Structure formats: C-alpha cells, structure tokens
Amino acid sequence: MATVKIIAAVDLHHREADACVVREAIMLAQSHEAAVELVFVIPDQQNTYVQAYIPEDMRNQVEVDARKDLEAYAGEFDWNGISCTTEVLRGVVYEKLIEHADELSARFIVIGASRPTVKDLFIGPNAARVSRFASCCVLVVRPE
Template sequence: MYRKILLPIDLTEPEMTDRAISVAQALAKAFDSEMRVVNVQSLLPISFLDYVPENFNVQVRHGLEKEIAAIAAKFDCAPERVSTTLLFGPVYQKVLAEAEDWGADLIVLCSHRPGMDRFLIGSNATTIVNHAQCSVLVVRGLVS
C-alpha cells in the first residue's frame, strides 16, 4: 500500500520525533516500504555571517547529518531501505518538495496539539496536510 514513507523529524523535539519514528517504522515494516528521514533547518540570516566562523555551515551540516544518520541506523529494517537527507529553508516547502521529488506515498509527521498560537498563525503540519499530493499521517505529541 505504501511503498515510500517520508518521515520529517524535528531534532529539537526528541520525544515527539520518537513517536513519529515508531509509527513510521511499524508502517514500513508492515508494507515493506522504503523510508526517507528528512530534517529541515532554517537558514542563517545573512546579518549573522560576520559573527560566525567561516566554516560554520559545514560544521553544522556535518553534525546534523551525523545525528540524522544515527537515528536512521536504529531502524529495524535493512539499511538500504532507509535514506536520509538534510534540507535548509522553510519547513513545509522543503517537506512538500521532497515528498514530490522522491515520490512519497505517505508522509508521517509529528505535531503538537494545537494551542491558541497555532490557531492564529497555523503550523507546518497544517500546511503540509493541506498541500501534500500524497497521504499524510499526523502523530500527535504531548500537550504543551
């Protein structure tokens, strides 16, 4: 049913990420799916460039890629069935583009239970659900 499952993760929310990983892994195992773990980071404002070391972006990218690879290595499936990618830019735009480019059948993502701030400004999860070309499964996190 699902051949390719895209799993966007938030490295700053390990508890919520663990919940989404568990769900995605169970689905991937049930359907013998490929999985792609993706993390999207915001771009550093240009005004900050004078204040960070010259190789800062390389160091950050390398550290994040190692962290994502460590998460993917824990999956209970053949390593060739799991890929990782690190993207930079607006979260919802990058997740939607990756899902389309990779041909994902399903996006499994985690989201906080909506508070008043989410009702007023929306969230990445809402935008992804509304605009994805494939199915989206939202795994709810704990009440914040």
C-alpha cells in the first residue's frame, strides 16, 4: 500500500510565518498516518531575456544553498515519528507545487496564506491558485 503524502509548501524567506504550515502538516500527517514532504520552490525569473544573464553556476549554487537551508529548517521541528523528506523545485511557484503534487499523488497540499491585503483579497496569489487548480485537497493556513 502506498504511503499517503502531504506536501507542506514553505518559503525559506518567511520561515517564522511558515512554521504554522509545517505544524499543521505534522498534525494532518498524524491523523492520516501520512508522510510529509517539505517543498520550497525557487521562483525563476519568468522573463527568458533576464534568465540568459544569470550564470549557470549561480543558479546551481542557489539550489544547493536552498537544499541545505530546507534540510536545516526541517530539523527545527518535532516530527513525532512522522516521516519527512524535502524537495527543492524551480519555476513558477503554484505551477510547480501542483505538478509535484500530481507526480506524488499527494493527498494534501498545506500552504500558507500571506498577510491579508485588499490587493490579494485575503489570500496570497500562490495559495489562491494552488487551492483553485490542485487536484488534491488544499489546506490554507493563516499566519499565527
């Protein structure tokens, strides 16, 4: 029987705010006897003209550093026996999260909502798109 997978989407630039995302994912995993995968998406510049000017070694080093930071971040939590893996992706955040969830046949995506503003209509643009288009359940977590 395949293990139920929960994706906890975190932003390493907002570690403190996203701690509630990880804690909710852990609680959800306990209740569903699931494994958690912490996922950080490195947002690529969508303009291919700009991409041409970013050296490949710099792009690679960003990914290496992100993997180390994500592993360290995962180590900050008490997993209570829950299996945790980490994954760093690169691209458009909501697209990569949805694509990865589909690849894993994830049961849930847990994602944080940004601080409410009129511009975002009380939910961040990535959380809104993930919740609208993901084929699995999505739990949007408000900052504590």
